[in-house]
Structure formats: C-alpha cells, structure tokens
Amino acid sequence: MRIRVCVVGKPKLGYAKAGVEEYSSRLNKTGRFELVQVREGKQNEESLRLLEASQSYLRVVLDERGELADTLSLHKKLLDWELHGEKGVAFLIGGANGHTEELRRRADWLLSLSRFTLQHELALVVLLEQLYRIETLKRGEPYHR
Numbered sequence: 001m002r003i004r005v006c007v008v009g010k011p012k013l014g015y016a017k018a019g020v021e022e023y024s025s026r027l028n029k030t031g032r033f034e035l036v037q038v039r040e041g042k043q044n045e046e047s048l049r050l051l052e053a054s055q056s057y058l059r060v061v062l063d064e065r066g067e068l069a070d071t072l073s074l075h076k077k078l079l080d081w082e083l084h085g086e087k088g089v090a091f092l093i094g095g096a097n098g099h100t101e102e103l104r105r106r107a108d109w110l111l112s113l114s115r116f117t118l119q120h121e122l123a124l125v126v127l128l129e130q131l132y133r134i135e136t137l138k139r140g141e142p143y144h145r
C-alpha cells in the first residue's frame with residue numbers, strides 16, 4: 001500500500017528541514033512513500049489543493065481535534081487497510097491556519113498527534129518519524145521499544 005504525505009509548502013525552519021530530509025530518505029527506500037508539497041495560499045485554497053493531492057487515496061487528516069492514537073494503533077490501522085486491499089493512504093497536514101471544515105468532513109480518519117497545537121513543520125517531522133517507526137515494525141527491526 002502506498003503512503004503519501006501531503007503538506008502545505010516546503011519546510012523553512014532548519015530543524016524541520018533536517019528532520020524531513022532524514023525521515024523522508026529513510027521512507028523513500030520502501031519505494032511506497034511520497035511527500036507531496038502543495039502551494040501555500042488562503043486556507044480554503046490550501047485545503048482544496050490537499051484534497052486534490054489525495055484524490056483516490058484514503059484520507060487521514062492530521063488535526064489537533066482528532067482522535068488520539070499511539071504507534072501500535074496507527075500500525076494496526078494501516079495493516080487493516082492494507083489487508084482490505086486499499087491502494088494508498090494519504091496523510092494531510094494543514095498550513096498555519098489549519099484545514100477547512102469541508103476538508104475535515106472528507107476525512108476517513110481525523111488523527112491527532114497530541115492535544116497541543118504544533119507548528120505544521122514540527123507536526124510533519126513527528127508524523128514522518130512515526131511512519132518510519134511503523135516501517136521498522138513491519139520489517140521486524142529493533143527500532144521501536
């Protein structure tokens with residue numbers, strides 16, 4: 001199953017750039033991962049671009065109001081979708097103003113990384129590290145403990 005992470009703009013903060021490069025390059029080795037960066041704009045324009053970028057994929061919308069999950073439950077959710085023959089899952093991270101209501105309504109799963117509001121580049125790094133962690137669980141590597 002393909003994993004696509006859709007995000008608004010390119011990371012500008014040094015620590016986020018480094019984190020995104022680190023985990024993207026690890027995830028790229030799976031051959032099933034892609035990071036799609038959509039153009040910045042008004043909130044509704046960004047949400048529309050995120051919807052377009054995730055067409056025909058299941059949508060996991062990252063939002064502080066979403067359901068809290070842990071690493072193993074995210075791993076299980078992805079495995080279940082894969083077993084059901086889903087072609088791909090897209091994770092959507094909003095810009096500084098977040099997502100529109102319309103985008104939130106179209107989520108297959110509204111996922112919160114914590115109850116804190118995170119700067120969107122930091123949220124991206126956290127998500128990528130979790131996806132990499134799940135990849136090592138699938139491969140039986142001793143990264144997750």
Ligand SMILES: C[S@@+](CC[C@H](N)C(=O)[O-])C[C@H]1O[C@@H](n2cnc3c(N)ncnc32)[C@H](O)[C@@H]1O
Pocket residue numbers: 061062063064065092093094095096097098099111112113114115116117118119120123
């Ligand atoms: C700065 S936040 C937007 C905050 C905005 N006030 C809102 O109501 O969504 C930018 C993006 O980062 C992601 N994000 C920030 N905190 C998050 C959290 N705790 N869980 C999941 N995603 C989060 C979301 O995708 C959000 O759209």
